[in-house]
Amino acid sequence: MHRVACWIFVFLCAGQSLLCGQDFKVLDRDVQIHGFASQGFVHTSDNNWLTMYTSHFGSGEFTEFGANASMQVTDQLRIGAQIYDRNLGGIGTWHPALDWAYAQYKWKPWLGIRAGRVKTVLGLYNDTQDLDFLHTFALLPQSLYPIDIRDTSIAHDGGDIFGSIPLGAKRGTLSYTAWAGNRDYSQYGGVAYLIRADGLNFNSVGGLQYGADLRWTTPLKGLLLGISRMNVDNTLNYSITEPGIGTLLLRSNDNSDWTNQYYGQYTWGKLLVDVEYRRSWDDAGQTGLSRFQEDSRGWYLAGSYQILKRVRVGSYYSHYFINFPLGGVEPAGTGHDYDKVVSGRVDINRYVNIKIEGHFMDGYGLPGATPNGFYYVNNPQGLRPNTNALVVKGGFNF
Amino acid sequence: MRNATQHLRTLIAASLLMTPLAALAGSGTVRVIANPSVKADAISAAELKSVFLEETSSLRDGSHVEPVLARSGSVHESFIREYLGKTDSDLQTYYRTLVFTGRGSMPREVSSDSEIAAYVARTRGTIGYVSPETSTEGVKTLAILGMESDGNRRLITRVEPVYPRELQSKHIGGTVRLRITIAPNGSVESTELLGGNPILGESATAAVKRWVYAAGPARTKTEIVVPFDPSR
Numbered sequence: 099m100h101r102v103a104c105w106i107f108v109f110l111c112a113g114q115s116l117l118c119g120q121d122f123k124v125l126d127r128d129v130q131i132h133g134f135a136s137q138g139f140v141h142t143s144d145n146n147w148l149t150m151y152t153s154h155f156g157s158g159e160f161t162e163f164g165a166n167a168s169m170q171v172t173d174q175l176r177i178g179a180q181i182y183d184r185n186l187g188g189i190g191t192w193h194p195a196l197d198w199a200y201a202q203y204k205w206k207p208w209l210g211i212r213a214g215r216v217k218t219v220l221g222l223y224n225d226t227q228d229l230d231f232l233h234t235f236a237l238l239p240q241s242l243y244p245i246d247i248r249d250t251s252i253a254h255d256g257g258d259i260f261g262s263i264p265l266g267a268k269r270g271t272l273s274y275t276a277w278a279g280n281r282d283y284s285q286y287g288g289v290a291y292l293i294r295a296d297g298l299n300f301n302s303v304g305g306l307q308y309g310a311d312l313r314w315t316t317p318l319k320g321l322l323l324g325i326s327r328m329n330v331d332n333t334l335n336y337s338i339t340e341p342g343i344g345t346l347l348l349r350s351n352d353n354s355d356w357t358n359q360y361y362g363q364y365t366w367g368k369l370l371v372d373v374e375y376r377r378s379w380d381d382a383g384q385t386g387l388s389r390f391q392e393d394s395r396g397w398y399l400a401g402s403y404q405i406l407k408r409v410r411v412g413s414y415y416s417h418y419f420i421n422f423p424l425g426g427v428e429p430a431g432t433g434h435d436y437d438k439v440v441s442g443r444v445d446i447n448r449y450v451n452i453k454i455e456g457h458f459m460d461g462y463g464l465p466g467a468t469p470n471g472f473y474y475v476n477n478p479q480g481l482r483p484n485t486n487a488l489v490v491k492g493g494f495n496f
Numbered sequence: 497m498r499n500a501t502q503h504l505r506t507l508i509a510a511s512l513l514m515t516p517l518a519a520l521a522g523s524g525t526v527r528v529i530a531n532p533s534v535k536a537d538a539i540s541a542a543e544l545k546s547v548f549l550e551e552t553s554s555l556r557d558g559s560h561v562e563p564v565l566a567r568s569g570s571v572h573e574s575f576i577r578e579y580l581g582k583t584d585s586d587l588q589t590y591y592r593t594l595v596f597t598g599r600g601s602m603p604r605e606v607s608s609d610s611e612i613a614a615y616v617a618r619t620r621g622t623i624g625y626v627s628p629e630t631s632t633e634g635v636k637t638l639a640i641l642g643m644e645s646d647g648n649r650r651l652i653t654r655v656e657p658v659y660p661r662e663l664q665s666k667h668i669g670g671t672v673r674l675r676i677t678i679a680p681n682g683s684v685e686s687t688e689l690l691g692g693n694p695i696l697g698e699s700a701t702a703a704v705k706r707w708v709y710a711a712g713p714a715r716t717k718t719e720i721v722v723p724f725d726p727s728r
Contacts, residue, residue, distance in 0.1 A: 132595050173553045178598045198598050207551050217597050229596050
């Protein structure tokens with residue numbers, strides 16, 4: 099980890115010329131190469147957070163990087179791919195993944211398609227949640243964009259149909275994306291981490307997911323409103339190995355799970371205000387044996403303001419609540435995580451930024467039922483009700 | 497005594513405005529240029545925005561276009577604020593979102609107006625923006641039509657604005673940019689000052705409100721530029 103942190107430090111200190119996107123030509127077409135990297139440090143007051151051991155001296159096991167290549171083949175056709183790698187405590191652990199790789203064909207501004215591994219459009223930031231340099235905050239509101247389980251919603255293998263339809267000067271513009279495909283959870287994500295922490299073998303989670311996003315750029319300058327829907331039919335394959343007995347294969351099927359998300363964004367000069375609400379319904383288990391339902395709801399209100407040309411400050415309140423009423427596997431109950439956040443971001447130049455952020459959390463979700471930042475395996479002493487966290491993060495992109 | 501006080505106030509206001517005047521005048525005088533291979537001689541503001549936000553790469557007449565931008569500068573700031581409705585920081589975030597989700601490319605960026613003009617002159621299909629003082633040899637200047645596609649309604653009656661004597665005597669001039677709403681009967685229903693000296697803006701607004709356009713089927717909006725040349 100220290101070696102990687104040193105390399106990132108070297109990159110951060112490198113000349114600006116290094117940090118410009120690189121172009122070269124293939125068949126007389128420009129190929130663009132871009133990339134990003136970030137390094138974070140997290141210290142918490144009590145509980146260990148995000149699978150890192152953060153509560154004593156803090157942890158720097160918070161590194162991400164990615165790189166992409168893309169080419170505009172014709173006016174309508176573009177192709178590209180991006181790899182992504184991270185190490186977040188026990189998650190990611192330096193196993194690179196194909197983040198996206200697809201071909202996009204755009205007949206008209208109001209009609210285009212994408213096919214391949216495509217980032218999933220869901221709410222304001224699902225498809226950009228791991229692109230730290232695009233956001234004021236070091237961590238997006240965890241009630242909607244939990245960083246430890248990004249792989250459960252980040253991309254799908256399938257396709258999109260998308261477009262933007264101008265409604266006239268008085269009605270704004272309507273943009274749509276409809277998508278369908280298969281999603282495989284990462285072997286190194288939060289869900290796999292939780293299952294392995296319970297002494298089980300994680301084999302796979304995947305299945306059909308489909309949904310749509312509709313967003314309206316209203317005629318009121320700076321105001322965007324939108325709604326997203328995602329339907330899920332996943333299958334979880336896992337196993338238990340008992341010495342002397344062998345391995346017992348188990349399967350859990352989701353049953354028409356869904357997520358609804360509503361959002362709004364308002365930009366006024368240097369002020370940006372976001373508000374989002376998400377409700378997810380999860381019905382999973384083994385038919386005839388045990389089934390359970392999870393009903394989780396999250397919302398946040400975030401605001402940020404550019405106080406200087408290269409300095410932006412922000413704050414948000416993130417509210418997460420999970421109801422687990424029919425506990426056949428885990429103890430039934432409810433959990434919450436209410437997070438008050440203050441943050442500051444300094445852009446050293448166009449390519450390098452540093453963020454410092456304070457989190458003041460009440461609650462820790464329902465760690466036995468679903469991953470949401472806090473895990474029993476990282477907190478064998480038991481979880482305390484409140485956690486304060488300091489997050490410092492630096493990164494660059496080119 | 498009252499006239500003397502008013503005169504003094506005008507002079508103080510004019511002198512206070514001298515510093516930002518250059519920027520404001522620049523904001524009203526961005527010139528949009530294109531490589532001669534681009535067939536169009538004019539482009540609507542909406543189409544220009546679509547090109548620079550990479551929503552489209554061809555104009556209505558079929559011309560292929562690619563945007564080229566400056567990295568910084570007052571002309572750059574004015575252009576993206578007035579035509580794209582974004583700050584430089586917002587625009588960078590927008591382009592990086594496209595690039596890192598695979599939906600678009602980072603557009604070509606150069607350091608100065610003269611580099612933009614030179615790049616546009618030698619590269620087919622490119623479209624950029626420069627200050628009016630920049631040499632535009634080898635490129636064509638595109639006229640910007642109204643904010644709406646049907647915004648080019650014919651002007652029937654034009655009333656020239658009154659040039660405030662104090663400003664003219666101090667050789668304070670420039671251009672004023674206004675966004676106006678034209679009623680179906682051709683009268684100017686409302687005006688919005690987009691750029692320029694505020695005192696000249698008041699004078700321009702008073703004159704433009706008396707302009708009359710040809711009647712049309714619906715209310716339309718357009719942007720106009722009113723020049724104030726102190727040497728005339």
